[in-house]
Amino acid sequence: MDPVPKSSPDSQDKQDPSSEQVKCTWDGVKTLDPEQLNPVPKYEFNKPPHKQPNPGPIDHDIQVLTSKLTLKQKIGQMTQLHVGMLMDSNGELDVKAVKYWIDDWGVGSFLETPSNRGGKYLFYSAKQYSMVTDAVQKLALEYGPRIPVIWGLDSVRGANYVKGAVIFPAGIATAATFNPSFAYDAGRIAAKDTRAAGVHWAFAPISDLTVNKLWPRVYENFGEDPYLSSKMTTASISGYQGDYKSDRSRVAACVKHFIGYGSPVDGQDRSNRYIAKHELLEYHVPPFKAAIDAGVATAMESYGVINGVPVVTSQYYLQELLREQLGFNGMLVTDWGEINGQATMYYTAKDISQATMATLNRTSVDMSMVAEDGSFGQTMLDLVNNGYISEARIDESVARILQLKKDLGLLSHPFTDPDLMATVGSAQDVEVARNAVRESVTLLKNKDGVLPLKSTERILYIGPTLNSTRYMGGGWNVRSQGPTDEVGDSVYEGFGDTILGGIEKVTGAAPLYFEGTDIHGSELIDIESIIEAAKLADKIVVGLGETSYAEYRGNIGNMRLPQNQLNLVYTVASASCKPIVVVLVEGRPRILDNVANVADGIVQAYLPGTYGGLPIAEILFGKVNPSGRLPYTYPASESQASTTIWQPSFSTYNPQWAFGFGLGYSHIEYSNIAVTSTTLKVGQPITVSLNVKNNGPYAQKETVLLLTNQEYRFDMAPEHMRLRDFVKVDLAVGETRQISFQLSAEQMGFWDTTLKKRIEPSPLNIYISPYTQANITTQVQLDVDPDLVLAQAS
Ligand code: BGC
Numbered sequence: 001m002d003p004v005p006k007s008s009p010d011s012q013d014k015q016d017p018s019s020e021q022v023k024c025t026w027d028g029v030k031t032l033d034p035e036q037l038n039p040v041p042k043y044e045f046n047k048p049p050h051k052q053p054n055p056g057p058i059d060h061d062i063q064v065l066t067s068k069l070t071l072k073q074k075i076g077q078m079t080q081l082h083v084g085m086l087m088d089s090n091g092e093l094d095v096k097a098v099k100y101w102i103d104d105w106g107v108g109s110f111l112e113t114p115s116n117r118g119g120k121y122l123f124y125s126a127k128q129y130s131m132v133t134d135a136v137q138k139l140a141l142e143y144g145p146r147i148p149v150i151w152g153l154d155s156v157r158g159a160n161y162v163k164g165a166v167i168f169p170a171g172i173a174t175a176a177t178f179n180p181s182f183a184y185d186a187g188r189i190a191a192k193d194t195r196a197a198g199v200h201w202a203f204a205p206i207s208d209l210t211v212n213k214l215w216p217r218v219y220e221n222f223g224e225d226p227y228l229s230s231k232m233t234t235a236s237i238s239g240y241q242g243d244y245k246s247d248r249s250r251v252a253a254c255v256k257h258f259i260g261y262g263s264p265v266d267g268q269d270r271s272n273r274y275i276a277k278h279e280l281l282e283y284h285v286p287p288f289k290a291a292i293d294a295g296v297a298t299a300m301e302s303y304g305v306i307n308g309v310p311v312v313t314s315q316y317y318l319q320e321l322l323r324e325q326l327g328f329n330g331m332l333v334t335d336w337g338e339i340n341g342q343a344t345m346y347y348t349a350k351d352i353s354q355a356t357m358a359t360l361n362r363t364s365v366d367m368s369m370v371a372e373d374g375s376f377g378q379t380m381l382d383l384v385n386n387g388y389i390s391e392a393r394i395d396e397s398v399a400r401i402l403q404l405k406k407d408l409g410l411l412s413h414p415f416t417d418p419d420l421m422a423t424v425g426s427a428q429d430v431e432v433a434r435n436a437v438r439e440s441v442t443l444l445k446n447k448d449g450v451l452p453l454k455s456t457e458r459i460l461y462i463g464p465t466l467n468s469t470r471y472m473g474g475g476w477n478v479r480s481q482g483p484t485d486e487v488g489d490s491v492y493e494g495f496g497d498t499i500l501g502g503i504e505k506v507t508g509a510a511p512l513y514f515e516g517t518d519i520h521g522s523e524l525i526d527i528e529s530i531i532e533a534a535k536l537a538d539k540i541v542v543g544l545g546e547t548s549y550a551e552y553r554g555n556i557g558n559m560r561l562p563q564n565q566l567n568l569v570y571t572v573a574s575a576s577c578k579p580i581v582v583v584l585v586e587g588r589p590r591i592l593d594n595v596a597n598v599a600d601g602i603v604q605a606y607l608p609g610t611y612g613g614l615p616i617a618e619i620l621f622g623k624v625n626p627s628g629r630l631p632y633t634y635p636a637s638e639s640q641a642s643t644t645i646w647q648p649s650f651s652t653y654n655p656q657w658a659f660g661f662g663l664g665y666s667h668i669e670y671s672n673i674a675v676t677s678t679t680l681k682v683g684q685p686i687t688v689s690l691n692v693k694n695n696g697p698y699a700q701k702e703t704v705l706l707l708t709n710q711e712y713r714f715d716m717a718p719e720h721m722r723l724r725d726f727v728k729v730d731l732a733v734g735e736t737r738q739i740s741f742q743l744s745a746e747q748m749g750f751w752d753t754t755l756k757k758r759i760e761p762s763p764l765n766i767y768i769s770p771y772t773q774a775n776i777t778t779q780v781q782l783d784v785d786p787d788l789v790l791a792q793a794s
Contacts, residue, residue, distance in 0.1 A: 037425055039424055062399055066399045071381065073106035073145040080110065080369045083110050086101070093132055095135075102139055102143045105374060108147060109150045109152065112161075113479070126420070134415050134416055140414070150201055150405055154476055157204075163495070166611065167610045168189070169433070169606065172220070172587070173605075176441075176662075177728075191241075201254065206222075207229055207230075209224060213559070213589050214588070223631025224659065225631065228631055232287075240253035241297060252407075254333065257300055259280065260280055260302065269554070277751075292328045300332075301318055305346060310346055319364050333367040335369060337369070352375055437605075438615045439728075441616060443665075448579075469498055473607065475607075476550055483548070497613035499612070499617060502614035505617065514530045521566075534572050534578055541620065543585060544568075579600040622698070629703050630661045632659060648718070668693065668702050669692075670691065674688070675688050678781060680764060682784055689741075692737050693737075708724055708766055721767060745783075757789065759786070760782075
C-alpha cells in the first residue's frame with residue numbers, strides 16, 4: 001500500500017456519510033490571508049465565440065506524447081489527489097510530498113483548496129493561491145513526466161474558494177431569474193477568478209434535476225424542470241468556457257453529476273434512486289445533453305447507485321448513454337473516492353481492485369478523483385501488468401487528459417497570469433451578482449399590498465437570517481460547508497453585506513433588530529422585548545431560513561423549518577396583530593406550516609450569495625420590483641417532497657406554490673392569445689402569440705412561460721404540465737408587448753418504455769404562465785402518427 005502522507009481536515013467532510021461530525025481544533029482558528037485586495041473597478045472581458053469549441057479529436061502531438069509516457073506515468077495522469085496531500089501540518093506546501101507524488105507516481109491532477117491545515121483556517125486570495133499552484137507547477141515541470149498538472153476547483157458560484165472573489169447566487173436562485181444571461185455571467189466571472197488562482201478547471205455547472213426537495217443539494221442546481229435546467233446549463237458552459245482553447249481567462253467546465261443524482265428515494269444525499277430508463281431519458285438527461293451540445297470539456301459521474309446499479313461501474317450510464325448515445329467526447333472524472341467507495345461504502349465490489357477493474361473495463365472514466373490516498377496507482381499497475389486492463393484502454397483516457405491540458409494552454413503557459421488577479425472582486429462583478437439577486441428574489445405572497453415597505457413606516461426586524469452574510473452564502477462559499485459557526489461572518493472582512501446592512505443603505509437609518517432565535521431554533525430569545533417593540537411597529541420583517549451546509553451534512557429528516565423559527569412568527573403575530581413579512585433564506589423549500597397563512601408577505605431569497613443584502617432590501621422597499629419565479633414546486637407538506645410540475649396529470653398537484661409562480665408589484669394582464677393553426681403536425685410548427693400589458697403602477701420585468709399538457713396519452717400517463725419555452729421582458733408602466741412562441745409537434749415527443757421517442761395524438765392544452773395572476777390558456781389538436789419514431793435509444 002502506498003504511504004498516505006496526510007489527510008486534510010476539509011476532506012473529512014467527504015468520508016463516511018454516516019459518521020458523526022468530528023470536532024476539529026482548526027475550526028475555531030483563522031489565519032487571514034494578509035494580502036490586501038484592491039481590485040480594479042472595471043475591466044474588459046472577451047465575448048464568447050460564435051461557435052463554441054468542442055472537446056476532441058486528439059491531436060497528433062498528444063498521441064505522440066501519450067506514447068512516450070511509461071505505464072506508471074500514464075496511470076499518474078489519470079490520478080487526481082486532494083491538495084491536502086501536498087500540505088504539511090503547518091499549512092505550508094510540503095515540497096517533499098509534491099515531489100513524491102509527481103516524481104514517483106506522475107500524478108497529473110490535484111483538486112480543491114488548501115484552506116484548512118494544521119490548526120489554521122486559511123482563505124487564500126488569488127495571489128496566495130497562485131503561489132501554491134505555481135509552485136506545484138514548477139515542480140511538475142522539473143520532475144516525473146514533466147507535464148503541468150491540471151487543477152480542479154469547485155468554483156460553482158463564482159470562485160467561491162478564492163478570497164475576495166464575488167460569490168454569486170446559488171444555482172437555484174440563478175434558475176429563478178429565468179434569465180440565462182446570469183448563468184453566463186456567473187460562469188465567466190468564476191472562470192477568470194479561478195484562473196487567477198492558477199486553476200484551470202471548474203467542477204460546474206451542476207445540472208442534476210432536483211426532484212426530491214429534501215435533498216441537501218437542491219440549491220446547487222437549476223431546479224426541477226428539464227427545459228429550464230438545460231437553458232441555464234448551456235449559458236453557464238458558455239460563460240465558463242468561452243473560447244477555452246484560446247482564451248486564457250476561461251476554464252474547462254465540468255457538467256455534473258452524471259446521472260440521476262437528484263431523485264434520492266428518501267431525500268438523503270447519495271441514497272438509492274429508482275429511475276426507469278425512459279424517465280431518465282425524458283427528465284434527467286436533457287440538461288446533460290444540452291451541456292454536451294454546448295461543448296462541455298469535461299463531465300463528472302454521480303455518486304451512488306440507480307436501481308441498485310453503481311453509476312461509476314455502469315457500462316450503460318458511462319459508456320452507452322454518455323459516450324455513444326449522447327456523443328460526449330470530453331474527459332470524464334469520477335466523483336470523490338467513488339471507485340474505492342464501491343468496496344468501502346456501497347459493497348458492490350469485494351475490494352478496490354475489483355472496483356477499479358470494473359470501472360476501467362466497463363466505462364469510459366478517464367480520471368479517478370481518488371482523492372485522499374495513493375491506492376489508485378498501485379492497483380492500476382497490478383491490474384495492467386496482470387492483463388486485467390489493457391494498456392490501450394489507459395492510452396485512450398490519457399490522451400483525453402493531455403488533450404484537455406493542451407486545449408487549456410497548460411503545455412505552453414502553465415503559470416498564473418498576474419493580470420487576472422487585479423480583476424478579482426471588481427465592483428463590476430459585484431454589480432452583476434447583485435443584479436442576479438434583483439432578478440431572482442421571488443415574491444410568494446403579498447396580502448393587501450403589505451410590500452413594498454415605505455420609508456415612513458416603523459419596521460421591526462427580527463430573525464436569524466437578516467443579520468448574516470454566511471447564511472445568504474450557504475454551502476460552497478469559503479469552504480464546502482460554508483464558514484463554521486466559530487468563524488461566522490468575520491471571514492468575509494468586507495466581501496459581502498447582510499440584509500440589515502442593505503436596509504440601512506436603502507433607508508439611511510439603522511434598523512431596529514432582534515435575533516429572536518438562532519438559526520437552529522434552539523430557543524426564543526428576548527421575546528418580551530420583541531413583543532413590546534412589535535406593538536410599536538407598523539410592520540414586522542422576519543428573516544427565517546437554513547444554516548449553511550453541503551452534501552450529506554445537510555441531510556434532514558423533516559422538511560419543516562425549525563419549530564422555534566415558526567414559533568417566532570406565531571408569537572409575534574398573535575401578540576402584536578401587526579402585518580408580518582417573512583424573508584426566506586434557504587437552500588431548499590422548507591415547509592412553512594401555518595406561517596404560510598399567518599404571514600402577509602413572503603419573499604423567497606433562496607441563497608442569494610454574499611452580496612444579497614442590498615438587493616433584498618431594495619426589493620422590500622420597492623426600489624426594485626421582484627421578478628423571480630419558482631424553479632421548483634414548493635411543497636405544502638412532507639408528502640409533496642417529490643411533487644413536480646411534470647408528475648403524471650392524474651396525481652393531485654396542490655403544492656404550497658407551483659413551479660413558475662411569482663408575483664410582482666405591478667399589475668400585469670395577458671390577452672389576445674392566438675395560434676397560427678389549431679392543428680399541430682410534425683414539420684409544421686405553429687406560433688402562439690399573446691399581448692402582455694403592464695397596467696402599473698411599477699415598471700416590471702415579466703417572465704412569460706409556455707407550458708403544455710396533453711389531455712390523454714395512450715399507454716403513458718401525460719404530465720401535469722411541461723415547460724416548453726419562456727421569455728423575460730421589460731415592461732414600462734402602461735406598456736403592451738406582443739410575445740410570440742414557436743411550438744412544434746416534435747417538442748411533444750416523449751420516451752416510451754421501449755425507449756422510442758414518439759408523439760401521441762390528443763388535444764393539447766397550452767398554458768401561458770399558469771398559476772400566476774395573469775395566466776391565459778388555449779388549446780390545439782396534436783395531430784400526429786403515433787407510430788412515427790423520432791429517436792431510438794437502447
Ligand atoms: C461533490 C462534487 C465535488 C467534489 C469535489 C464531491 O463530494 O459531490 O460535486 O465537485 O466533491 O469537491
